[in-house]
Amino acid sequence: MLDIAAELHRWCEEGRDFAVATVVTAVGSAPRQPGAALAVDAAGTAIGSVSGGCVEGAVYDLCQDALRTGQAVRESFGYSDEDAFAVGLTCGGTIDILVTPVPADDTRLRPVLAAALSAAALSAGGPAAAADGRPAALVRIADGPPELLGRALLVRPDGSYEGSLGPALDRTAALDRTAVDEARALLEAGRTATVEVGADGSRCGEPVTLLVESAVPPPRMIVFGAIDFAGALARIGKFLGYHVTVCDARPVFATARRFPDADEVVVDWPHRYLDATEVDARTVLCVLTHDAKFDIPLLERALRLPVAYVGAMGSRRTHEDRLRRLREAGLGQSALARLRSPIGLDLGARTPEETALSIASEIVAARRGGSGVPLTGAHIPIHHDLSASVGMEWIGSAV
Missing domain, CATH: 3.40.50.720 (NAD(P)-binding Rossmann-like Domain)
Known part of the structure; x- marks a missing residue:
């Protein structure tokens, strides 16, 4: 989501209702990587992208549905050879998408996202941003109990944070503490990744998947x-x-x-x-x-x-x-x-x-x-970094 931070931050300041779809995981020859996002506002305006175009229409509809229902959803898109007109990735890869509604009157999620978008937009200004304390990591529940899906917190390098992943705004929740630790490690490396933890903050409780997006200055x-x-x-x-x-x-x-x-x-x-x-x-x-x-x-x-x-x-x-x-x-x-x-x-x-x-x-x-070497005739992976570390990606770079 932070790849379209500047535009989304403007939407927040203008008070628009919108929904944002974010790539959570990408397997195989998926065109976009974790963190890539498409957002749709209440007027139907769209920004960003989650694929090379093959599933944009379906994801656009999911965003509009989320705005109507107010419910976050997770959806998978993959290759299907059974129906030539089916929605899917023609490249043969698979992506999981988290779709989250962000209405203007949301007093819990929206302030956290707005702070993350502001941090990301400022960090894009260059290395000097790091000295101003602007780097931050946005953590969202991308898979787990339906009532927790999409909840978010913003983590700073010093371990301070805004928001909560738990059912109540309990800043001592074990899940929040675990998420902060995971986010700080990824933030230090300038990485976006998914991390699986227990809903109780341990490694053995009911599993939840956290999507951690790092907002850091460009390399x-x-x-x-x-x-x-x-x-x-x-x-x-x-x-x-x-x-x-x-x-x-x-x-x-x-x-x-x-x-x-x-x-x-x-x-x-x-x-x-x-x-x-x-x-x-x-x-x-x-x-x-x-x-x-x-x-x-x-x-x-x-x-x-x-x-x-x-x-x-x-x-x-x-x-x-x-x-x-x-x-x-x-x-x-x-x-x-x-x-x-x-x-x-x-x-x-x-x-x-x-x-x-x-x-x-x-x-x-x-x-x-x-x-x-040329890919023509070569029996090698097209996306080497995905085969080595699925879900990991640098933020702040277009390649």
Whole structure:
């Protein structure tokens, strides 16, 4: 639901009645991942999506039904070869959808959702949002006793929370405490996931499924080297949902005018900037400086950090010289093995735009566990991350 936070937050402020359908689980070749949502207001206006289009009409009807009845429902959609006109996923996957009505006069659920939507909309502003205490996790009961379905609470990183999952607004309820613990762990990782717990807060009571959606700032892409390739990479990085920083020590080249797609342009020595800035397990570092005096001190630090990706531009000869210098700087084989160099996948790229696509493709493959080989004729999963961890997904990225 938080993927359409800005629009839904506006609906809340305008006092609209609406229902929201959220993907809870996705199995196989499902087009959208857990957390993806479609919302419908009382006038029939729709925003968002839960599939590639094959079940949107049926989900739209479910939202309208929920608005009329005031009841939350859970529905599954999968592939059926028995009826060519049946509603289902033609891609062969299966998704479970939670549909929740959110009327304007709801004094229990709506304030919690409104706070979550506000947090998500603010977090989309970039890494600085984390410093303002805006990250939060929205927890909803996605499966369990009908009377609890759709109930929600909002969890902050410090463990404080709003709302309750229990039958009464009892802030000491064991289920709430368990949900807070689970949500804090997922929030720290910037993940959305489903978690099964007992309705009494234990692991052995009547089972309920919690959908935890994390509202965190978008992942960072830091591009070192203010060259034409960096401009193209900044554009595709923004398209993929990254907060993009371009850094170069040369003020004549590192200007906002040259990189209008970057969220920020920094004039500083690359290694000094990396020492001073915040990175995390979702951060990708792209070293395009192609100059040993910049590359070596930067990569010496980058390869010691717990980031998602470190890639460096250069020929194979440059790469071998770079490895030699990094060994002399004290880096071991395990650290050097993390370096993606020459950067990017083999697409035969020539232009800055083609090269940026090559780099972005490698980043996506590294993040999702892809092989980078053509899917035509390949007997491999299309969605590697789903086969490894069904229900897990990063928030804040469009890929």
